[in-house]
Amino acid sequence: MTPLRAIGWPFDGPVTDPDWLSPIAAHPQARPARVIEQHRSGYVVAEGPDDGARVESPPDWQRPRFPAQDRAAVGDWVLVAGGAIVALLPRRSGIKRGAAGEHYKQQVIAANIDTVFVVCGLDADFNPRRIERYLLLVRSGGSEPVVVLTKADKAIEAEASSVDSAMAALVDLAAQDVAVRAVNAKDRDSVAALEPWLQPGRTVVLVGSSGAGKSTLTNTLLGSERMKTSDVRVSDSRGRHTTTHRTLIALPSGACLIDTPGMRELKPTGEEDLADGGFADIEALGEQCKFRDCQHGREPGCAVRAALEAGRLDPDRYAHYLKLRDEVADAADKLATRLAQKADKRVLSKALNKRLDDKYGKH
Missing domain, CATH: 2.30.30.140 (SH3 type barrels.)
Incomplete structure (x- = not known):
């Protein structure tokens, strides 16, 4: 090589x-x-x-x-x-998010990625809704997501946060071909479950909140304590930003790994497809509604409402789908406005240059 x-x-x-x-x-x-x-x-x-x-x-x-x-x-x-x-x-692929602030901007988290490990701790950090938000950004950028549930050793000891209950909470994602793996990030034998995505020439990026175990996982994959780690708060399982900037590291396996700081805000850019966030089943239900413009309220023949009432669709998950749908639509409007403003500026600039050329001649 x-x-x-x-x-x-x-x-x-x-x-x-x-x-x-x-x-x-x-x-x-x-x-x-x-x-x-x-x-x-x-x-x-x-x-x-x-x-x-x-x-x-x-x-x-x-x-x-x-x-x-x-x-x-x-x-x-x-x-x-x-x-x-x-x-x-x-670029072949990338992860982008809407930058913080009122003005529309995009921020590229990492580029040319094959797989994204969405890291989530099996403690108070576990949040299926946040995982869905990550998936929306990851898949829309052209990368394969893998949900990595860390601290499996602690979850086995705590009945309230068992691996089985976490897997059950993510069953809808697994049904849509999103791989989910539970590991002990400190145990080399345990993280061997991730080897299929860490082959030579591949690039993997770690994303997740502070304290989820990204740096610990990186150290285990490297076989050395290269990345700084710290304990998390017991009250909410949150950690400090031990990773302060994004870094690409070559692993012994021949793969490349990008560790990222924890991200508190995950705003859509407006270019996402909700089916990419693990909501392909809800999108498919919407296509079965009697009316094409069904708002899934009190309209007759609504397949989404029928699934909710029959218990086949989780109300919390559906509420998050609606929230993300509104956020993506709002970001898409801002993106369209930004592009239109740029187009207007180009037209005005060309018109101004033409007037100057007509008056003073080209130079």
Whole structure:
């Protein structure tokens, strides 16, 4: 395996993707590298599993109004020359969320990912609704989600938080081909259950709340205490942000792992499909309603209401579906407005340039 392939390079031989060939041809002196860390002042990139170098970002990326989603993120492939990034290569997949604040912005969490481990502790951290929210963002970005339930050893000791009850709460996800695995993140034999997704050349990212066990799981997979860990509060099982920035790490298995800080807010971008959040069954029920514009209220022939009344659909899960549906619709409206404003600016800019050219001539 070549050094680039060891950190996830997607080609066995010469680059054949025309979208990649164009920027490579435009920068013949540049070398491909992968972003392994992202900081306010720049990036750390690698050309193999055992190296890393700080590089500067292009001048355009440093402008405040430059779209955040168009800058490189951890996991991205870039072209580097003279100690600086000169081009961002096309992404195959990624996790995005709506950035905090009133104005519409997107934030890329990680890029070029094969699998996302949605990590959730089998203690007070366990929250099926939050898992559904993660799945919505993960699947919409083109990656395969795997729900990893950590602290299985503690759950076995506590009857109120047993593994069986957690699995039962996620049965709807398992029915939609979302893999769910319960592990003891400190036990190497236990985390071997995750090996099918950690094959050479694959990239996996860990997401979940602080204290869920992401850094502990990373250390176990590495076979060393590389990532800092801390105890969680007994009252609510929340932890401190021991991971302060996203980092791509080469694992002994040949896979790449991206650890991320805990995320308190998971806003949709407006580009999601609710079926991706584990709600494909509810979407299918909606298509069986008598009226195409059924709001699932008191309309006759409503398949969704019938499923609720018959106990075939969990009311809490359906309420969360409605909440996410409204959030996605609201974000989609903001995205459409933002795109329309950009289009108007381009039209106005072209009109202004034409008037200037007519008056002063082209120069």
